Amino acid sequence: MKTYTVRAFTKDNKGGNIAGVVLDCSIFSNKEMQYIAKELGFSETAFILKSAVADFKIKFFTPESEVDLCGHATIAAFSLLRNLKIISCGTYTQETKAGVLKVFVTENEIFMEQSLPEFLNILNSSEILDSLNITEESLDKNIPVRIISTGLKDIFIPIKNREILNKISPNQDMIKSISKKFNVIGYHLFALDEEVNVDAYCRNFAPLYGIDEESATGTSNCALACYLYKLDKVKNDNYHFNFIQGESLGNISEIKGQLKIESNHIKECYIGGHCSSTY
Incomplete structure (x- = not known):
């Protein structure tokens, strides 16, 4: 084999x-x-x-x-x-x-x-904050903590800025327990960015499935693109998104999202990017 x-x-x-x-x-x-x-x-x-x-x-x-x-x-x-x-x-x-x-x-x-996005429960952030060892001040308070899915459910957590995002040291056992409680794969953290070519910096934790942190998560970032559209936080008219993940791991990844919008509704959503050419 x-x-x-x-x-x-x-x-x-x-x-x-x-x-x-x-x-x-x-x-x-x-x-x-x-x-x-x-x-x-x-x-x-x-x-x-x-x-x-x-x-x-x-x-x-x-x-x-x-x-x-x-x-x-x-x-x-x-x-x-x-x-x-x-x-x-x-x-x-x-x-x-x-x-x-x-x-x-x-x-x-x-x-x-x-799959088309499902915008599910908005969550109280208190136990989420404890599992990430951060306070309310570390969150972007204009965006709710919410479960979203475009095929797999994650808890989406808005962080105030990239610096705070990269310093977070999570409690993996607590994330595992909370993921079981809400029947999700894990957490997708994101910090919106002012850079022209970057929509958000992200981190993803899924210890329930044996993944403490991964450097690129396609399904989660597709759901994030849909969430940013719903929140009216789209930077361009063609509904293309660029996410950076893995910076905290020293393994930077670039994930690209695309939405097809008709009559102000998401009709199709895609995620993609480059791959290495060696195996």
Whole structure:
């Protein structure tokens, strides 16, 4: 069996988030896929299978369990398929536990469709603050702490600025407990930025799934793009977003979001970026 490792959401061909990718997985059971994902030890591994309803079926496993969808592992998988010349540039579909979703493959980038956003509970911030070892003063008080999903549910936490964001030292056990309580994958922290080419700096914690912190999270940043639109905090008229994650880990990643808006409603949402060209 051959496994591949691909860096997704790289910036200038550096940084990014490593995903495992395994081709032609029809011989493996879920138990075997889980074992492989745990042995590889990456935040997610994508297993590619044949599909009766899409071009490919992809299953995603963290070291601890299967998840419905994964942004960076999807970007990694389709980048690998392109570079191995299994596919060419164009539009494809992937069958996932979050539904059948479109993937756009270009020479330089991969973009994946996500489910339309669900804006769920607005949360009291007190226990969230304790789990992050910060006070109310560290939050951007103009934005509610809220559960949002474009395929996977996260708690979105607005931080006042980038400096505070990077200094946060979380209590992973408390985050795990709160994630169980609210049935979410984890926390997505973000600080809006005044830079022309950056919409927000982000951090993501998902210890419930064996991921203390990861350097690029596609699904969460797609949901963040939708949240910024809902909050009327969009910097441009084409509804393109640029997020930086992994700075606190010394592993900077660039994640790009795109929204299709019709009659002031989000009709489609995409997340994407570059991948490394070596495996």
